[in-house]
Amino acid sequence: MKVDTRLLDRVSSGPEFDAKLCLNCGTCTALCPLGLEILPRKIFHHVLLGDKERLLAEENAIFSCLLCRMCEVNCPGGVHIAENVRALRVYLNEEIHGLAEV
Amino acid sequence: MPVPIASTLGILSDNLRKRRSALPLSRRARTGWARGLALPHGGETVIYTGQMWQMVPSINAMAHQLGKYENSSSGSLFRFARSMNKLVNLTPFLARVSAKDRAFYDERLRNIARLLQNAGVPFGYLYEDDLYTGALAYDEGLDPAFVRHAQYVYSVLKARGVRRLITVDPHTTNMLRTVYPKVVKGFDLEVRSYLEVLDARHPKAQKKLDVQATYHDSCLYARAEGVVEPPRRLLAGAGLRMVEPELSGKLTFCCGGPLETLFPGKSADIARQRIEQLRSVDHRVITACPLCFANLSRAAPKDTEIRDISDYLSEAYAATPA
Ligand code: SF4
Ligand code: SF4
Numbered sequence: 001m002k003v004d005t006r007l008l009d010r011v012s013s014g015p016e017f018d019a020k021l022c023l024n025c026g027t028c029t030a031l032c033p034l035g036l037e038i039l040p041r042k043i044f045h046h047v048l049l050g051d052k053e054r055l056l057a058e059e060n061a062i063f064s065c066l067l068c069r070m071c072e073v074n075c076p077g078g079v080h081i082a083e084n085v086r087a088l089r090v091y092l093n094e095e096i097h098g099l100a101e102v
Numbered sequence: 103m104p105v106p107i108a109s110t111l112g113i114l115s116d117n118l119r120k121r122r123s124a125l126p127l128s129r130r131a132r133t134g135w136a137r138g139l140a141l142p143h144g145g146e147t148v149i150y151t152g153q154m155w156q157m158v159p160s161i162n163a164m165a166h167q168l169g170k171y172e173n174s175s176s177g178s179l180f181r182f183a184r185s186m187n188k189l190v191n192l193t194p195f196l197a198r199v200s201a202k203d204r205a206f207y208d209e210r211l212r213n214i215a216r217l218l219q220n221a222g223v224p225f226g227y228l229y230e231d232d233l234y235t236g237a238l239a240y241d242e243g244l245d246p247a248f249v250r251h252a253q254y255v256y257s258v259l260k261a262r263g264v265r266r267l268i269t270v271d272p273h274t275t276n277m278l279r280t281v282y283p284k285v286v287k288g289f290d291l292e293v294r295s296y297l298e299v300l301d302a303r304h305p306k307a308q309k310k311l312d313v314q315a316t317y318h319d320s321c322l323y324a325r326a327e328g329v330v331e332p333p334r335r336l337l338a339g340a341g342l343r344m345v346e347p348e349l350s351g352k353l354t355f356c357c358g359g360p361l362e363t364l365f366p367g368k369s370a371d372i373a374r375q376r377i378e379q380l381r382s383v384d385h386r387v388i389t390a391c392p393l394c395f396a397n398l399s400r401a402a403p404k405d406t407e408i409r410d411i412s413d414y415l416s417e418a419y420a421a422t423p424a
Contacts, residue, residue: 015243034372
């Protein structure tokens with residue numbers, strides 16, 4: 001795996017990204033209407049590890065999230081999951097969708 | 103395969119920058135609902151639609167079109183659409199709205215305005231300056247375009263001397279009350295949903311409705327804005343016997359609406375699941391969001407009756423005009 005040492009910084013430069021508060025309990029995935037493995041075993045983990053390739057491969061999952069916050073209101077770690085998902089969207093929009101310009 | 107994400111979001115971002123809306127609508131489509139209601143132009147307190155109710159007939163028509171592409175490889179078509187849309191507003195072509203659909207959604211806004219009038223709430227309307235808040239662009243992470251748009255919307259509200267906003271849907275409420283203060287410096291407007299405004303006045307029903315129904319909480323009202331009790335108190339006051347689904351209030355289950363643009367198939371799956379949960383307690387379902395209403399209605403079997411909360415409330419609380 002190629003490590004992108006700037007990945008976490010890039011993702012954190014937009015909306016709040018506090019995935020490091022995650023306790024790895026799996027409540028979010030269990031409650032998600034889509035069963036998204038948003039946290040922690042997959043997508044957010046890729047960011048914390050600097051695994052850009054795996055992160056980009058999750059584009060569909062990242063844009064599938066309803067931002068419904070069923071996970072968030074039940075998260076024992078107090079992770080702002082919906083904002084984290086938005087942070088990833090902002091990053092992907094800049095990085096691969098060519099939608100960065102202001 | 104979903105619809106092409108980059109091109110679809112590109113269209114959204116371009117529309118917001120160039121036309122200040124996700125789905126740019128004609129003046130008549132935006133403000134026609136207020137005809138004949140004699141709403142004053144502007145003022146310190148205004149009803150703020152954020153064009154959400156007005157947009158739903160176009161979203162319905164568009165969803166129908168996009169649904170055809172969800173499982174095809176139509177990337178080049180979408181890329182072409184995006185470049186065309188930079189030059190001409192494609193919305194009226196992509197989304198042919200029937201007059202009946204438009205009139206139906208307009209009527210919900212008229213319900214809400216009449217309820218406020220009947221409750222003696224003084225308010226005006228900004229007509230041309232009642233702008234879309236940029237909710238969808240925010241959700242999709244189009245932050246550069248969204249932030250600039252939000253600042254513009256706020257500058258218009260300040261220039262019009264507005265101090266209090268009465269919102270009519272959860273998305274606009276959440277944007278203005280929770281998101282704008284984070285991205286617009288000095289934001290100082292008071293924002294309340296019409297359900298909160300009405301509830302605070304403890305209105306007396308003019309007519310009691312003898313009906314049993316279940317209420318679908320919108321995710322944003324329930325989890326982000328704490329609007330859980332006002333709709334229930336108003337419905338109970340109107341005489342309705344409310345039965346709760348297993349997942350309600352803060353633990354409500356999404357209607358699937360947010361996925362409609364990019365993943366219409368998944369969106370419909372979620373809606374069907376939610377409808378089943380609601381129908382297991384009652385076939386009469388009440389919504390309080392135009393997007394929940396539209397998405398659940400599409401998924402519901404014929405014997406399910408879905409109505410907006412403003413229908414019941416106006417029958418009970420605005421039975422006779424103010
Ligand atoms: S519910 Fe919260 S703490 Fe548990 S795995 Fe999900 S994000 Fe982590
Ligand atoms: S906010 Fe996203 S990840 Fe969380 S429960 Fe809803 S759809 Fe699933």
